[in-house]
Amino acid sequence: MSNLTQEQIDRVARLVIGRLQSRSAGVSSEVPPSGAASSGVSPGNGIFPTIDAAVEATRKAHLQFMQMTLARRNEIIANIRRRMLEHAEDLAKRAHEETGLGRVADKIVKNKLVIEKTPGTEMLTPTAYSGDRGLTLVELAPYGVIGSVTPVTNPTSSIICNTIGMVAAGNGVVFNVHPGAKNVSIYNIRLLNQAITEAGGPPNLVTTLVNPTVESANELMHHPGVRLLVVTGGSGVVKAAMASGKRAICAGPGNPPVVVDETADIDQAAKNIVRGASMDNNIICVDEKEVLVVSKVADLLIAAMQRHGAVLLTRGQFMQLEPIIFSAPLQPRQQTPVNKALIGKDVQVILSKIGMKIPKDVRLAIVEVEEDHPLLWTEQMMPVLPILRVSSADRAIDLAKEMEHGYGHTAVMYSKNLDNLSRMAREMNCSIFVKNGPSVAGLGYGGEGYCSFSIASPTGEGLTNPRSFSRERRCVLVDHFRIV
Numbered sequence: 001m002s003n004l005t006q007e008q009i010d011r012v013a014r015l016v017i018g019r020l021q022s023r024s025a026g027v028s029s030e031v032p033p034s035g036a037a038s039s040g041v042s043p044g045n046g047i048f049p050t051i052d053a054a055v056e057a058t059r060k061a062h063l064q065f066m067q068m069t070l071a072r073r074n075e076i077i078a079n080i081r082r083r084m085l086e087h088a089e090d091l092a093k094r095a096h097e098e099t100g101l102g103r104v105a106d107k108i109v110k111n112k113l114v115i116e117k118t119p120g121t122e123m124l125t126p127t128a129y130s131g132d133r134g135l136t137l138v139e140l141a142p143y144g145v146i147g148s149v150t151p152v153t154n155p156t157s158s159i160i161c162n163t164i165g166m167v168a169a170g171n172g173v174v175f176n177v178h179p180g181a182k183n184v185s186i187y188n189i190r191l192l193n194q195a196i197t198e199a200g201g202p203p204n205l206v207t208t209l210v211n212p213t214v215e216s217a218n219e220l221m222h223h224p225g226v227r228l229l230v231v232t233g234g235s236g237v238v239k240a241a242m243a244s245g246k247r248a249i250c251a252g253p254g255n256p257p258v259v260v261d262e263t264a265d266i267d268q269a270a271k272n273i274v275r276g277a278s279m280d281n282n283i284i285c286v287d288e289k290e291v292l293v294v295s296k297v298a299d300l301l302i303a304a305m306q307r308h309g310a311v312l313l314t315r316g317q318f319m320q321l322e323p324i325i326f327s328a329p330l331q332p333r334q335q336t337p338v339n340k341a342l343i344g345k346d347v348q349v350i351l352s353k354i355g356m357k358i359p360k361d362v363r364l365a366i367v368e369v370e371e372d373h374p375l376l377w378t379e380q381m382m383p384v385l386p387i388l389r390v391s392s393a394d395r396a397i398d399l400a401k402e403m404e405h406g407y408g409h410t411a412v413m414y415s416k417n418l419d420n421l422s423r424m425a426r427e428m429n430c431s432i433f434v435k436n437g438p439s440v441a442g443l444g445y446g447g448e449g450y451c452s453f454s455i456a457s458p459t460g461e462g463l464t465n466p467r468s469f470s471r472e473r474r475c476v477l478v479d480h481f482r483i484v
């Protein structure tokens, strides 16, 4: 014992206290072994049978959490990052196995990105106003219990990202996860609880349901114990949260266009578009969903995309594929429902439906289409990328704006013309506008800035962070404490 430093002794003490707290709350601090969470999930360690029970447990945990120091909060966040990093691969594999969406390697990248680049308490800088009439301090306080609804497309990265941001801001959170990613989400939330209690935090600061459904999501949205909603998904969940009467931060759908003009570095554009549009098989909301290229350089771009690994579909091949990737008659210039069974699948699986066999390392199919084709206007979430030739950069920007449907989510442009870049940035009016890079650069992957997997365009927060999950509180001292 005499060889241990004080820091090591404190760490052991915190570990023991964390375990005892977990036991006294009637939960096991052990995460079930692989597969144990997959069926007949048992309550405990953040998992509850009802929304009422989950909200009540998180409310109690939040009260305890409020008694803790900021130093402890930082230790908890640091331990969440440490433990989630240990499980980044495991969580990616489980998410892929359960949902059948995307690519394991890309899911590992997403998990690591949120673990490393989601901001913590450093975002909660207070503001001071000092003058003749004294000193006013504005601080960022937690809401209390947040209700969070998460998508099937990024189950673990959304849960980890939201947990770090919300807990850093001093909140507890009740998740209603996507039913299609229930098992991996529950597993993830157990791990988060374990990481929190291990660092001396209260049990059940992060909770969820044994059986999440759309109905339970609505119950959460209307629960009197929930002060703020943060929902991530398609238009339905955004509409439901906005109609709840509560303050809601809504991260909704997108249809990110890419414009390539005649001044662009074509090889760089081609390489980035192939990589970006195929990231997790196109299921990330920011992924490139359609390309508009100025005619003068269209052939060069398409050839370069093939050099960078994309497979070009002929008109005949695509005509065969259309009724397979769409599940309804094609609607010109409109979003047309897609075949859900093919969302997030490898391009090999999709093209095998028309008898095409392509090498294993191909990540993306590309196809030239007419302006009215619904693939340009639809958030397809599969690695089949439509390309449209246009007469000029201005025409491309006008069409890109229409195709984005006013979501204000994400847009990308490859150009060296400052006028064109500025015009597109202004016209698109998106939460994320990436110039000369893949759209994931807007999430801090290969670009500067922090990461978020809840990009709130309908409600205007953009990439959410601990400030988004905080209330401003002002404290005023009249006529004193201006000390200069």
Ligand code: NAD
Pocket (backbone or CB within 6 Å): 149, 150, 151, 152, 153, 154, 176, 177, 178, 179, 213, 214, 217, 218, 232, 233, 234, 235, 236, 237, 240, 251, 252, 253, 254, 284, 285, 379, 453, 454, 455, 456, 457
């Ligand atoms: P989804 O809308 O089907 O489901 C999202 C979540 O909302 C799930 O938990 C689901 O159970 C719940 N839900 C759905 N309809 C609901 C309703 N009417 N009432 C209450 N809850 C409801 O979306 P998904 O397939 O899981 O995810 C893909 C969609 O999410 C895409 O449109 C994508 O662009 C979007 N997305 C956006 C962001 C962002 O940051 N803006 C991030 C990820 C995904």
